[in-house]
Amino acid sequence: MQLFRRQFEIIQEHALRETPYECCGLLAGIIRPSHEGEDYENLVYEIAPCANVLYSGKEHGFEISFSEYLDVEREAKGLGYEIVGSYHSHINSAAIPSNNDINFAKPGHSMIIISVQNMQPAAVTSWYRRESGGFHQEAIRVIE
Numbered sequence: 746m747q748l749f750r751r752q753f754e755i756i757q758e759h760a761l762r763e764t765p766y767e768c769c770g771l772l773a774g775i776i777r778p779s780h781e782g783e784d785y786e787n788l789v790y791e792i793a794p795c796a797n798v799l800y801s802g803k804e805h806g807f808e809i810s811f812s813e814y815l816d817v818e819r820e821a822k823g824l825g826y827e828i829v830g831s832y833h834s835h836i837n838s839a840a841i842p843s844n845n846d847i848n849f850a851k852p853g854h855s856m857i858i859i860s861v862q863n864m865q866p867a868a869v870t871s872w873y874r875r876e877s878g879g880f881h882q883e884a885i886r887v888i889e
């Protein structure tokens with residue numbers, strides 16, 4: 746997956762701002778056929794910070810409301826983009842998807858996880874859900 750450096754920084758700033766709660770947001774862009782063994786690659790052009798509406802346990806979980814998802818999707822379409830994934834943080838735990846994360850990831854989408862350790866972004870990973878159902882880590886290409 747590819748994203749701009751400024752957005753890469755914004756999602757980490759968002760993660761720090763929401764600590765001790767998990768932050769969350771959506772990624773909009775385009776999906777293009779990839780040359781690196783993946784079926785497709787997600788190119789992120791816009792990020793949309795969202796509210797974590799999980800009723801309780803926001804320290805180790807997140808939920809994006811359906812209405813906010815639809816709002817972001819509509820705005821993305823207006824720009825010629827689609828939602829290509831999401832991001833969220835893990836507080837004092839590794840940047841590895843939880844079972845809930847695995848269930849949340851939609852086919853064809855990328856999921857960025859920012860691990861915040863001791864109030865610092867410690868690791869940022871991305872995970873890709875194949876249409877066929879597999880879920881694996883993918884490289885994040887940060888461009889200027």
Ligand SMILES: [Zn+2]
Pocket residue numbers: 833834835841842843846858
């Ligand atoms: Zn998670």
